[in-house]
Amino acid sequence: MTTKLLTPAELSAMLGKPERSLAQWRYLGLGPVFVKIGNTVRYRETDINAWLDANTAQRTGTRASA
Numbered sequence: 001m002t003t004k005l006l007t008p009a010e011l012s013a014m015l016g017k018p019e020r021s022l023a024q025w026r027y028l029g030l031g032p033v034f035v036k037i038g039n040t041v042r043y044r045e046t047d048i049n050a051w052l053d054a055n056t057a058q059r060t061g062t063r064a065s066a
Helices: 008-015 019-028 045-054
Strands: 035-037 040-044
Touching: 008 019, 008 040, 040 045
Parallel strands: none
Antiparallel strands: 035 040
């Protein structure tokens, strides 16, 4: 099974967040899980979607339960 791998630049554009924020999220363990291939970071499309689903809210102060 092949899944699309996104670069930090691609995910940054998709989320409208700076790449620096993604790096900080990786350090803090807050963002989507990522794959390290040598010195490069990639994000699986399926992991991004799972992270987005887990962080979807109906209203302020709530999180969706998956």
